Amino acid sequence: MKKAALHNLGCKVNSYETEAMQQLLENAGYEIVPFAEGADVYIINTCSVTNIADRKSRQMLHRAKKMNPEAVVVAAGCYVQAAGEELKKDEAVDLVVGNNKKTDLVSILEDYFAQRKKPEEDTAYSQNDAPDETLETIIDIGDTREYENLSIDRISDHTRAFIKVQDGCNQFCSYCIIPYTRGRVRSRRPDEVVEEVKRLTISGYQEIVLTGIHLSSYGMDFPEEERLTLLDLIKSIHEVEGLKRIRLGSLEPRIVTEEFASELAGLHKICPHFHLSLQSGSDNTLKRMNRHYTTEDYLNRCQILRKAFKNPAITTDVIVGFPGESDEDFQVTKEYLKNVQFYEMHVFKYSKRNGTKAAVMPDQVPESIKAERSNDLLCLEKEMSLEYRKSWLGSRTEVLMEEEYWWNDIHYMIGHTREYVKAAVPFEEGLKGVVIEGILMEMMNDEVAFLKY
Template sequence: MKKAALHNLGCKVNSYETEAMQQLLENAGYEIVPFAEGADVYIINTCSVTNIADRKSRQMLHRAKKMNPGAVVVAAGCYVQAAGEELKKDEAVDLVIGNNKKTELVSVLEEYFASRKGPEAEIACGYPVLPPKAGLDAVIDIGDTREYENLSINRIADHTRAFIKVQDGCNQFCSYCIIPYTRGRVRSRKPDEVVEEVKRLTASGYQEIVFTGIHLSSYGMDFPEKERLTLLDLVKRVHEVEGLKRIRLGSLEPRIVTEKFAAELARLSKICPHFHLSLQSGCDDTLKRMNRHYTTEEYFNCCDVLRSAFHNPAITTDVIVGFPGERPEEFKTTREYLEKVQFYEMHVFKYSKRNGTKAAVMPDQIPESTKTDRSNELLCLEKEMSLAYRESWLGCRTEVLLEEEFWWNGTRYMIGHTREYVKAAVPYEEGLRGMVIEGKLMEMMNEEVAFLKR
């Protein structure tokens, strides 16, 4: 039995695909082992969202080859699409598998191992190996395909919440983003396949599912006109699955939030009022340079719509600081806008130049020290707003999906999340993991965790 180790880099979509590849390997008889010395096969699901992600991907590939020079090192995913020819010349990499080809992992490995038995094989480090790159790589022009890759899972590492990939690709072409070039155009998963996977996971005990995708808001737009569906249609289908208690949505584009969209979601009892609306900047001039297709006024109206449809919903976002040309007054405008919206959580990123994007060659690139100062300022603001939102729930009755143990001041608790993704803890009892319990949020135990009285 061959031993395989997997390592994931990047987003939730990558995490889902890594889980799916692991299950493909298990079904083929591979033993899954930790990412350490001793594996026969190392699969690194790479990321290419920034130049730093590229570097981390290369580092992990070289680390794998050093752990076992005779092992097969497989580079998979986005970095393969961005730098496939470069990877094919890298002596640390034996196979490259691009996006939309991960379902072929087992067959590509089998063909590779079969070819190693031929008379042309050499011996190195105790393993027969082929000369570099035997023509077995699986990479396509991702921009030309309109086919959704049908990966699926039966279980995930987290036994309370399951991320489910329902969409791939992006048509937006934001000026800072390489993803449309590494993931291709919008492709959606068939709703029947999504529903069947949700049923399997629910039957296995999962209480909550999270829809995820590269550009989730575009779900269904690629279907033929007579079969056209929206994300809302898919949510309604999944909402009917018996035994499922929660549906959470991944990152959304603000333009999907209309009064109808919010009102329809509010009628669905399993929907979690936790909405991640990607912003990137609170300054209209910066948004234009980013090629984002909304204004700050439109975005604010979306937040108002959600707050009218749901009681105190959690609204979270992403913000990029130091985008090319971001003058001090533009950053000030962004900060004031963030305070106006009052987010629950913000993911703050320093702009990272990504070769191959329009932003990489824009004038007025911002010094790294300035990016760091602006990032630190927004992180402090995020901390204040996040605590204020958590405290707004104190004294309210809510429900918590308990997920794991938590120790505080020498006492054992179980900790989980409310529907709004606020962390809450209860005194430890056997058998609470995976349970949904109700109670009142009484006080903050620390800045992140509230105490729930049952």
């Protein structure tokens, strides 16, 4: 029995695909082992969202080869799409598996091992030779309209399952390489999604999180007579018996209409936790980013959600130091963020990505200024996040218990409310995966509230 180790880099979609590849290997008889010395096969599901992500991907590939020079090192995913030819020449990499080919991982490995067994028949063959040329491992991702059929029936987290329902993006933001590494919008058939949700629910998962590269585009690629929307998919999932929570991944702000919010509010399993990607609070910067909304439009969408739901959690992404971002643009952004009042913000320093329009834009911002602006917004994020958590004190809510937690040498169980606020109760055996209803009494620290039940 061969031993396989997997390592994931990047987004929740990548995490899902790594879980799916692991289950493909397990079903094929591989023993899954930790990402450490001793594996026969190392699979690194790479990321290419920034140049830094590229570097981390290369580092992990080389680390795997050092752990076992005789092992087969497999580079999979987005970095393969961006730099496949380069990786084929890398002595640390034995196999490259691009996006939409991960489902073929087992057959690609079998073909590779079959060729390695025939050195006496072909003395010129070496470990770094490619597998059979008839087995395509990287495709032109921009040409395909086929959704890759990956699925899972379990994950390592026993309370929450991420489910990929969509791939690709048609937006072409000026800073983003993803449309080139993930291709155009491709959606998973709704019946397949519902069946996976049913399997996961039967396995004991209380909550599912819908994810995709551009989740809001779900269904737009289906034929006109079969056209569906994300809302249609959510309604179908909502009917799954035994499922308690549906959480949504990152949404495009423009999907939030009065109708969309009103329909969601009528579905009791929906978690009022919405991640609306912003990137900048300056209209000048948004225009250069090729984002398709204004700050006024974005704020209106937040107000729609707050009208439909009681105190919903609204989170976002912000990029600082985008080319051409002046001090004035940054201050406008900071004031705008204060005005919107987010629960959480993921703050990123702009990272030049070769192959994108932003990489060659004039007025690139010095790293020192990016760092200052990032620190400034991270401080603001802490303030707003604590304020939102405190806004729930004294309220009755429900918490899905997830893991053990120690604070001041006291043992607790910790989980999240539907709004994704962390809450803790005194530890008891058997609480993991249980939904507990109670009142949030006080903040134990800046991140965790105490739940009395």
